[in-house]
Structure formats: C-alpha cells, structure tokens
Amino acid sequence: MKKQQHLICVAPMMDWTDRHCRVLHRMLSARAMLYTEMLTTGAVLHGERERLLAYSPVEHPVALQLGGSEPADLAAAARIGADLGYDEINLNVGCPSDRVQSGRFGACLMREPELVADCMSAMGAAVSVPVTVKCRIGVDDQDPEASLFGLVDLCAEAGVSHFVVHARKAWLKGLSPKENRDIPPLDYPLVWRLKRERPELTIVINGGIGSLDEAEAHLAHVDGVMLGRAAYHTPGLLGDVDRRLFGEGTCVGAAAAVAAYREYVASELARGTHLAAMTRHMLGLFHGAPGARAWRRILTVEGVKPRAGLEVIDRALEAVTQASPRTARSGLEAQRLAGGLEAGEAA
Template sequence: MIEKKGKLLAVAPMMDWTDRHCRVLHRTLSGRATLYTEMLTTGAVLHGDRARLLAFDRSEHPVALQLGGSEPADLAQAARIGEAEGYDEINLNVGCPSDRVQSGRFGACLMREPELVAQGMAAIGAAVKIPATVKCRIGVDDQAPEESLFRLVDLCAEAGVRHFVVHARKALLQGLSPKENRDVPPLDYPLVWRLKRERPELTIVINGGIGSLDEAEAHLKHVDGVMLGRAAYHTPAILGEVDARLFGEGEAVGPFEAVRRYRDYVARELAKGTHLAAMTRHMLGLFHGAPGARTWRRILTVEGVKPGAGFEVIDAALAAVSGFEDERAARRLEAGEAA
C-alpha cells in the first residue's frame, strides 16, 4: 500500500473551467492539492498576451502549467517562460481529443507519436529545473493500450520524465466528441495500476471517472496519486476534505469557510475591474446537496452577471443558504424537544 507521505491529489486541467479564479477557490478548500492551468498552446505562450494567459495568484502554489504542442524547440521555450513566471511544474498534454487539438498536432493524437513526445519532454527537461510531467491517455483508436501506454511511458522515462498522469481511457479520435471521449470509452483502471506495479520507480497518478474520496482512497492502494476532474469542479466541497482525510492535516474546510477565505481575493479582483460572474461561476456547486443550494445557484447566476455586481450578491446568496441551515437546525431542535 502507498505510504501516506507519498500520496498525491491533483485537480485536473479543464478547458474553460480551471482558470485562475477557479484555482484560487479550490486552494481555499485544500492546501495540498496540486492545481493545473487550462491547457495553453505553445503558440499562445510564445506569441499571445502572456500577462493575461499566464497570470496566477500566489496562493495557488503548487500550480502546474499545462502546455499543448509537439515542436520540441517551442515546448522548451514555452517551458522556460512558464518557469520564469513562477509555475511549479510543466505538464505536457497528450490526452485532449478535440478536433482543434488534433489539427494542431498535439493532445491525444500524440499517443501515436511517442518518440516525438519523448523528444519534446527531453527538450523541456533540459530547459527548466522544475519537474516536467506528462498527462496522457492509455491509447487512441485501434491501439492496444497495454502497448501504447507502456511504450509512451518508457520512452519518456528514458528522456528523464518521472511523473505521469494517466487518464485510464482510450480516446476515440474519429466519431466521438470531446465530451463523449470523457464517458464512452471504457475505463481500464487495472492497466494503470499495473503500470505502477511494473514501473515502481515512476510516480503514477490516475485520472478518469473518479467521483469521490472513497474512490480516491481505493486507488491510492495501487498508485501514487489521484487526479480529480469534474467531481472537483461540480462539487468543489469534496476538496475541503482532502487535507484532513488524505494527509491528516487540519480539519475539513466547509463551504461557508471557503467563501470567507475567497472574500479577499474577490474584493481585490473587483477592484481591478474583474466581473463578479467570472469568479462566482466557479462557486455554483459549492453547496451541492445542501439545503438552499438551488437558491444559492440562482442568486449567483441571475444577480452575478448584472453590471456593477459586487460582493453583496455573494452575501445575499450566502444569507439564503444560512437561512435554510438555521431552519433545518430549528426543526432538529424542535424534534428533539418533542421527543
């Protein structure tokens, strides 16, 4: 079994979701989770608005920059920029199945070019001192996963990579949408467990369809770490249990406490001209399953997008949820007294 000190928990890079505002919210819930940026192409990093694209808050550490690309020289240059900006890790995307990504010769289609991936990782490793890691699928289309996954990992390991995040599904590049590629191809967790068992010197993190910390703990008997995706985004309160439950540190962080911790960041961003909705859209699932969750979402969604919306919107939504909590507590008290 993996020793507690060796456990890793990460939040997956998710396009249009894990922006800097989302990552700060997630950091209020867990100090130990590794956070990842949305995938940024090497072209965007080299030629785009770096101040906007690469910005992150100091509270986000440890935070990894995920790159999309295949040209070793461009990957090396983009990695150097990421390191200079203060990122703690450079991760290469070898898993995204979208048509746009395929046309750019990066993402999951690179599972078919493991030698090129290894060349890119060697270039990144030579360019930076921070860890260079890979996030991949187990294969694509008609590949045999037990061959495609192990070949990619072995070639990258020869290039110096020691940390791999494996989405335990194939990607079907023809006929399935990116959304379907997150659900339709069957999961093969045992293959990823086998990878760790047969390559014990490597750090192996498993990803794909993991929806709870119970499931995460089950995987941690076989691999070094777990990466949560949609579960962390849609029900972010799950992250509030991570530090206490997986690492034995502190107490669980509830959604009310997370909002309190997020307040200063929201205030700073509002002062810079950031729209409230850019931040509150990541908070919609914070009270998932709790009394008043629907009201919480409605107030943030309807009021948060209005011009000039400020923290009073969050306060109003919070008051509504608190009201439901108070009502439930009163009912419990009455039931106890009646008994």
C-alpha cells in the same frame, strides 16, 4: 513511500480551471496540486502572456499545462512558465478535440511516442522544475498495453518520472470531446499494473473518479489521484482532502471557503474583474445542502449584472444560511474571521 505532493490533483479543464477557479480550490485545500487550463505553445510564446499566465501566489503548488509538439517551442514555453514560478510543467497528450488534433498535439500524440519523448527531453533540459506527461491509455485501435507502456518507457528514458494517466482510450474520429470523457471504457487495472511494473515512476490516475472514497481506493495501487469534473461541479469535496488524505487540519466547510474566497473576489473586483467570472466556479459549493438551489440562482442571475459586487455573494450565502441554521452559524463565523462582518452584525 508515496510522493505526498501529488496524492490529490485537480485536473486541467478547458474553460474551467482558470486562475479564479484555482484560488477557490486553494481555499478548500492547501495541499491539492492544481493545474492550469491547457495553453498552446503559440499562445505562450506569442499571445498576451501577462493575461494568459497570470496566477495568484496562493495557488502554489500549481502546474502549467502546455499543448504542442515542437520540442524547441515547448522548451521555450516551459522556460517561460518556470521563470514565472510555476511548480511543474505538464505536456497534454490526452485531449481529443478536433482543434487540438489539427495542431498535432493532445491525444493524437499517443501515435507518436518518439516525438513525445523528444519534446519531454527538450523541456527537461530547459527547466529545473519537474516536467510531466498527462496521457490516455491509447487512441482508436491501439492496443492499450502497448501504447501506454511504450509511451511511458520512452519518456522515462528521456528523463520523465511523473505521469498522469486518464484510464481510457480516446477515439479521435466519431466521438466528441465530451463523449470521449464518458464512452470509452475505463481500465483502471492497466494503470495500476503500470505502477506495479514501473515502481520507480510516479503514477497518478485520472478518469471517472467521483469521490474521496474512490480516491482512497485507488491510492492503494498508485501514487496519486487526479479529480476532474467531480472537483469542479462539487468543489466542497476538496474541503476534506487535507484532513482525510494528508492528516492535516480540519475539514473546510463551504461557508468557510466562501469567506476566504471573498477577500480574493474583493481584490479582483477592485481591479475590474467581473463578478460572474469568479462566482461561476462557486455554483456547486453547497451541492446537496438546503438552500443550494437559491445559492445557484442568486449567483447566476444577480452575478452577471453590471456593477455586481460582494453583496451578491452575501445575499446568496444568506439564502443558504436561512435554510440551514448550522450553515448559518459557520457562515457568519467564517465571515467574521475573514473580516467580512463586524462582530454582532448579521449577514
């Protein structure tokens, strides 16, 4: 039986999946598992903890992703995350950036599977919530079968039962982080085989998956799918996750998500958060719909101005609704339901 909580996840993405982004994604899907950006153990232990680890209660289920390679530091950081209420603590063994490598964490740890297992053992002993691993299938000249299965088996012996696998190698020298997301070839069958030969483990596949159709195809082979750039650039696809994959509710349209997010934006504006910090995650909501270009332009140009407020979102939504009468009806109704408009008032 598939472990429902992780059927669909949104990947941890640096500079993208911050707390505002995660709330927007939660407005689209109540069931998708959300992940923070990677936070280093140094940042968690010595940084502005209140700012770095803040999240909204609506985000649950939400996982904290850590970067590090010192078992004691990871255990301490995991304990802090669990005490703050995060539902899962995940270790990054997949990021290939030079900065991450210089700190001896991320994808370079694929070369030190025994150390990864020690880290996971320490984290697991420190917290009661699940500790999980996000990894690649290998790095550089490693044999993917040997590196992936070797890492997974050692971590499983240390008590880990949940793995998210980006189904391509990382090249630590010669490719940028961006190129590492596209150039190394994907090997989905290897990840499928991992699940087939380790059926007791939860295996979530990641890498290059761009639609719910593709996600459903993978779910015939693994326990879950992690969406990355597709979920960020076209977040509207998350609106059909609950209905289509969990058999719950109805499809959440982009306008309804805007109305739901609007309440959160209002509360954050009152706390001094700049509008653009929140609207930048909304740019792809109406991807492919009439008025999408005007939506992006208004949010981008007007949202960065000093004292920009909810009127910018309302103006952008009006541009979309004018381009599509159907969207107009759903958008107005959604805003009324969310308290954004009085009955009979035009957007």
